[in-house]
Amino acid sequence: MNQLSLPTSSFEFLKQLKQNNNREWFAQNKEAYQQQLELVEAFTAGLLNLVNTHDVIETSTAKKALHRIYRDIRFSKDKTPFKTNWSGNFKRAGKHRRGGYYFHLEPGNTFIAGGFWAPDTPDLKRIRDDIAFDSSPLKQIINSKDFTTTFGALEGEQLKTAPKGYPADHEAIDLLRYKQFLVRRRFTDKEALGPDFLNKASDTFKSMRPFFDYMSDVLTANINGEED
Numbered sequence: 001m002n003q004l005s006l007p008t009s010s011f012e013f014l015k016q017l018k019q020n021n022n023r024e025w026f027a028q029n030k031e032a033y034q035q036q037l038e039l040v041e042a043f044t045a046g047l048l049n050l051v052n053t054h055d056v057i058e059t060s061t062a063k064k065a066l067h068r069i070y071r072d073i074r075f076s077k078d079k080t081p082f083k084t085n086w087s088g089n090f091k092r093a094g095k096h097r098r099g100g101y102y103f104h105l106e107p108g109n110t111f112i113a114g115g116f117w118a119p120d121t122p123d124l125k126r127i128r129d130d131i132a133f134d135s136s137p138l139k140q141i142i143n144s145k146d147f148t149t150t151f152g153a154l155e156g157e158q159l160k161t162a163p164k165g166y167p168a169d170h171e172a173i174d175l176l177r178y179k180q181f182l183v184r185r186r187f188t189d190k191e192a193l194g195p196d197f198l199n200k201a202s203d204t205f206k207s208m209r210p211f212f213d214y215m216s217d218v219l220t221a222n223i224n225g226e227e228d
Contacts (some may be wrong), residue, residue, distance in 0.1 A: 004046035005195050010036050011107045014084050021080040033069070039068060040086045040105070043198065050202035051090055051101065055209070058093035065081045065090055085109070089114060090205075092212075096220045099212035101205050110192040110203040115156070115182035116215065123219055128176050130218045135172035147183075150207045156180030183208055183216065 007215050013036045026033065044062035051057055059065045065088040071203050085106035092099060102113045119127065131138060139145060142154050158177040162168040185204045189225070191197060 004043050004198050006043055006193050006197060007036075007039050008106060008193055010040055010086065010105070011189065011193065014074065014086070015107055017082055018084040021082055023081055033095050037069075038065075044088055044103075047103070047201055048090060050198065051073060051205050052100060054202075054206045056093040056097065057101075058091040059089075062088075096216060097212070098216040098219050099208065101208070103201060105192060107189055110187045110189065111184050112187070112201050113182060113184040114205065114208045114212070115180070117180055119180070120137050124179065126218055127181070127215070128166060131175050132166055132170060135175055137214055138175065139172070141214055144170065144210070146207055147211070150185055150204060151183040154178070154181060155184055156182040 013032060016029070020026075038112075041062045045064050048057060048059065048062060048065060067087045067089070069084075069086075071078075071081055071083055073081065085104055087102070087106075089103075090101040092101070099114055100118060103194045104111050104113065116123075116127075142143050154175075157179045159179060161177075162170070162173055162175055166173070170176060187197070187200070191200070
């Protein structure tokens with residue numbers, strides 16, 4: 001097995017944690033957690049190195065990329081203290097590289113994702129204005145064979161009606177209603193634990209680039225199409 005593949009034990013630990021999601025069990029199994037965390041860190045480091053071959057990533061280490069397993073339960077009805085997944089994100093370097101990469105490793109729910117989770121009001125308006133002016137560049141990307149084969153369709157929260165300031169009968173109203181612009185590719189447990197998952201994950205991130213490049217152009221150019 002590729003030493004940077006996800007070991008079966010990384011999922012087995014999560015299954016046990018899901019059945020025993022309490023601080024007492026976790027404390028008793030802290031050593032097992034640390035062992036699995038090191039293996040997931042090695043996988044993350046390998047993924048970071050691969051992504052850096054086709055993009056420029058600001059995130060410098062696997063430790064910085066990985067999310068904590070401890071849940072913030074202060075405002076949640078769910079008081080279980082631990083996440084039952086391994087997850088992390090890579091931040092693209094430079095203000096002219098927009099979009100974020102995310103990976104989520106969980107038995108029965110592994111996926112590679114990316115996009116724009118919470119565009120602020122000015123960014124969202126820039127995106128919508130560009131779509132309203134000419135939706136064909138974005139449509140060409142999300143309707144391409146590589147995009148539909150890899151991701152299926154664009155995801156994200158949408159308004160139920162037309163956003164304020166845009167006609168309800170606009171030919172691209174389905175795109176204008178988006179509040180988030182996300183892409184995601186799901187993997188089975190067999191795929192996630194397979195020897196080529198590292199490469200598949202990196203290739204999935206690479207397939208996001210046309211989408212990210214379009215969004216980056218929209219979000220970092222002024223009304224004359226020049227970089228801000």
